[in-house]
Amino acid sequence: MSDLEQVKLMPTVTLRGMSILPDMVIHFDVSRKKSIKAVEKAMLGDQKIFLVTQIDVNENEPEMEDLYNIGCIAIIKQVIKLPNNILRVLVEGEGRGQLIEVVEEEEYIIAKVLEFKEDIGMQIPDNNRTAMVRNLKEVFLLYSNENYKIGKELTKQILENDELQKLVDQIVINFSLPFEEKQKLLSAVSLQERYELLSILLNNETEILKIKKELQVKIKDKVDKNQREYLLREQQKLIREELGEESLETEADLYMEKLKSVKASKEVKEKIEKEIKRFKNTSSSLSENAVVRGYLETLLEMPWNKTSKDNTDLKYAKKILNDDHYGLEQVKERILEFLAVRILTNKGQSPIICLVGPPGTGKTSIAKSVAKALGKEYVRISLGGVRDEAEIRGHRRTYIGAMPGRIAGGLKSAGVKNPLMLLDEIDKVSSDYKGDTSAALLEVLDSEQNNKFRDHYIELPLDLSEVLFIATANSLQTIPKPLLDRMEIIQVTSYTENEKEHIAKEHLVIKQLKKHGLTTNQLTISDKALSSMIRYYTKEAGVRSLERKIGEICRKTARQILEKNKKSVKITQVNLEKFLGKPQFSYDMANENDEVGIVRGLAWTSVGGDTLQIEVNVMPGKGELQLTGQLGDVMKESARAGISYIRSMSEKYNIKDSFFKENDIHIHIPEGAVPKDGPSAGITMATAMISAVTKTPVRADVAMTGEITLRGRVLPIGGLKEKILAAKNANIKTVLVPDKNRKDLDEISEEIKKDLEIIYVDNMERVLQEALTNHAHEIMQKKADK
Template identity: 60%
Template sequence: MEDTKIITMPVIALRGLTMLPEMTVSFDISRKKSIAAVEKAMVSDQRVCLVAQKDPEIQDPSLEQLYHIGTVSYIKQLVKMPGGIVRVMAEGQERAELLDLDSTEPALIGEVLLTSEQEADVDGAAAEAMSRILKEKLESYGRQHPKFSKEILPGLMICEDLETLMLQMASELPWDYRIRQSYLEETTLAGQYEVLLTNLIHEIEVSQIHRELQEKVKENIDKNQKDYILREQLKVIREELGEDLLSDADEYEKQLASLKADKEVKEKLQKEIDRLKGMPGGGQESNVIRTYIETLLELPWNKTSKDNNDIKHAKQILEEDHYGLEQVKERVLEYLAVRVLAKKGNSPIICLVGPPGTGKTSIARSVARALNKKYVRISLGGVHDEAEIRGHRKTYVGAMPGRLVDGLRQAGVSNPLMLLDEIDKVSSDYKGDTSSALLEVLDGEQNVKFRDHYVELPIDLSNVLFIATANTTQTIPGPLLDRMEVIEVNSYTENEKFHIASNYLVEKQKDRNGLKKDQLVISDSALKKIIHNYTREAGVRNLERRIGEICRKSAREYLEHKKAHIRVTESNLEKYLGKEKITFEDANEEDQVGIVRGLAWTSVGGDTLQIEVNVMPGKGELKLTGQMGDVMKESAMTALTYVRSICPQYDVPDDYFAKHDIHIHIPEGAVPKDGPSAGITMATAMFSAVVNRKVLAKVAMTGEITLRGRVLPIGGLKEKILAAKMAHMETVLVPEKNRADIAELSREITKGLTILYMKSMEDVLAAALA
């Protein structure tokens, strides 16, 4: 049993502090009752009961407002401080219970029950285990608190007795006063051990979490500080070098403020600039974003140039730059007229189709000059990757916008004239169908919101005037061709070539070769001979080369022989260009059996074909020579079937074709020939050879034939009529259904020719046979 003893002694209420036995503490007191209690103690045995207040804020606590367990302590020292404060140093002696409190006196006087500790309620082995566990936890705590580890921990680690260890722990560790109070109120060793261990483990965990949070915060602060210091250093370096202090992001924001664009575009740009700001400077991703922002800022979103809407001015420029091409000029002027009246109409997509060298590209350049538009040329020849049109996705390294967006960027305005050159030569492969990608570009209903994979924002192409060029419509896919308005740029006549040469090409080549206007004169007759005997083409490219050749030789002659004036005429042309390169096969002098002059279209213009037929005894075979294509061979067989069907009317024996071979030959065997327009020519030649009737020498013909002798229409009439004229033919037979095409030809082409229209082979034979 414990010994009990009740005594009356002064009581001091402590705020935020719990006194333990064997603990020495200094504390300040300022309340009158506390000072009176100290003074009362000092005049007797210097002992006082120290009890903690439950609520430190209460000024004059009652018995219920104090903890009932406190410590009887011995006052070792008193120091009076300024402001009526007394500093007390006291040493705890033994645990006590406050039974009653008298607060009527100047000092608090209490009845105190002194209790000596119970006997240990744990045996030796348990005490040893408890001691080890506490020391382990103290070491963990010490690792997190270096000061505790250095100053206090060594003294605790040498304690052998569990009770002593726990009392020292309770006194030395920086506990909250309520934890010490819990320890003080426990009357058993096991209870005190539990209080200390629970709170020690809690403190270790809190310290660990606190340290981890602190390290994270420190890491972030260190990184931000490092970045800040580096930026400040960079700023100082730039100032020293005299460079612009604005960062890239600031510069982009300045450009964004002055950008003419829709809200959607500006929001996207601002978002990307904000992303750039939050990124480290030299990373690959920041370079990708930087390139993307620069591309978007360079695009002319709502920036347009003012078009010249003066139709007379446009007409004057087109006439200045090009001779002939009336249909093309008219179409451009019509477009301009509609644009002026409708303010903004859907720009049509014009496709200029014609042989090489006929000036398709230069027409587009003249149209741009006439309308005062920026001119951008996009060559599509050989383009086989869809990304060339639509751009690459930003995720790829080295991604770029497509050619159209790049063209807009070059132009600097959203309404340029864009020339899509060689649209018939785009191809497809495993990377996508290029012509299908062009469908959206050339469709007026869709190109208002053209999407480039790189830009990722809709781009308005409806203000762009697209002009496409092609040599033929055969290789352009149907859906793409359907979206364009085709304008034929046909072969030039010799007269047109002469005017083009004298008005444009001679001056251009003189200037290019450094010759003054009066240093070289090429006579009109010399030009005509160059056109007729040195070039054979639909356009004027070779003609320009020949004139350039004359200019180069004249420049050398001028420097070597100091000739002030050089005149090139028909008689001395051979000196500059060598022997004649081309001779035209003129019409035959006399009518012959089995020889007929046909007309053909080639990629460089029209030509005449002399078809020869011979009949000889044999086994009824049909021989074809002269490198004919499949279509031409089929025309020959069809023609033979027709001739055999009508021969009984002309007294040809029934077994004639069984006993004779027919050989059809077209001279110039090395040149491949194919096409449906030689059907009536071969039928006429075969009929002439079989019935032995002569064909008129000055007649040329073109047209396809059916098994029943109907004559079908053909194409390329302008070139074919020109070829007939060059070969000095007098009469040309064409299908009745081509009458409208002949009506469109200029008087200059048809002048001197008699053109007859054929419905059937009977009409052809009647007109062609002598």
């Protein structure tokens, strides 16, 4: 050990967030018990204490490895007791010490310290010392010029010192540094090392202060500019107030504030900001001002990048569909498959669904249920009777009264960019000189194009790729092929009587009772009464009329409860007529007797299936064919094809060659006020004509449907479920169906086919074999054989 070093045992205090250097006079507070005991121990002795800094300021019980190894040996000058058991200690740094070992830690910390004597005798040449002093003074002078906190008097006092060690210590004491940097200076035991470190720190700090001043100047210039703009704006505001235009400034500011909260792309925000500035600079007296205001409000309310979170629970979706709708099993299955794929892919780009079926079958309510199941916003856009293309694409802003199209308007009302959008009655859009509406929908419903849909009013691309589109239609016939090609068709067929009864009990009655302020105790409707309502008071594919009839009963019940003080009303099959009047419909039941020239046909209408009696009379004449009953072109052609087939087979059915020259054939379908058309009456008319020509009776319990060719082949038809239902309601026992419709019949539930004999036919021979009475058919065959 050298003369400059000496090991001592000293009471020790660990400091947090500060380092004390030799010659520094400073006070600090101690609150930890061990630190207080250490101070008290030092005061009882030579008043010397070892102060060492903690590496981690948050450590309450520091170990030796948690402390810096170089600390300061200080003399306690004063101790003051403060409230809450806190001591304020005033110390003066005396010298450096190295922590060798922590000896005792019971009541207070005692450390074994290696004390360094001041290195006065360090061998630094005089010239070097002089150069170091001059250099340090120059660096400190530059630093003090940049740091206004160091006063001129203090600077002068420090610079008067020509002793290197004292100069270094004085500068360190008055140098504002973080405790980590001061600890580095404390740890530099060698004077040479301390001088070098201090020079680097002074140079760095001087540069930092210079940069800080430059930044302050720039900020001041900017603030001055903003202040100038503020004054000019205030002047402008006063001028506008004098002109009565002060509201424009306020509105523009509100729009600018609202723009900050809008989630949109940079392109959209720049466009809106440009329009706000334009609005700000237009006079309130100009008509253009109102146009810009309306345009701005529309842009700010559009959900550019705002989305709602979809529900991905398929079981919940299935429950919602089952709770809201009875039956429609195939439709529900397809909807759930669609949702499953959508959830897996997590994309909005999916086939656009088109629900096709008669009115009142629940197409719109299915769309509502899908929105509910997915947790989406629901927007309904009615396309019925829309003739102007601008209704879809929007009007250009140059026109008076311009507004966004229905698609953009739907997004705006939804408030999110991924709602469920129902395009209702898509089969009823039309075209005129104002443009083709269905062509405007092509871009909307094309998943490859609709991510950049442009509305003429908004003039910015709208992203429709995340919108779930569901369309509804009563018929596919009037939907243009290109539009139909973009949609996936789901058929929503007619309800059976049993399904209608379930829907009425589970949904319609409850809904109407609630709507009319009644309870289930006040009004009950028996099952037989519901069946009678369905059969004799409504004639439809859906349940809309049925719901109206239930509403009518509710209204009459509400009146009886109030006028006659009745507590409850029960509707039965017996008293139903009192509430709804005489039955409005009666099914055209199957004839009791087999007749000549009368055949029962099956037809599809927009409100479901129906049966038609086709009558044929033969009378002397000139060979003319008369058609009555408001028949369409297709039915007329079917009749001509049928008679051509009969004439070609006249020899087989023993019909004279002169018969068609000497007799007229008259085909009539009753209910002449109702227009009728379609190809499915071909075999019915041909059978009726053969029966009339050959005087052969036709079975009364047989109904048929199918198209005929010149060669007597039977072609497939559509609307089979509705036709089968109509036959069942008319008490028909046997139905003749084209053989090629066999696959369609497999999809019809057993409930509908029950108690019906369905025979598949592929030619007229087979039709006649089943339709004509057995006895009559045998006679015809014998005549043909002869």
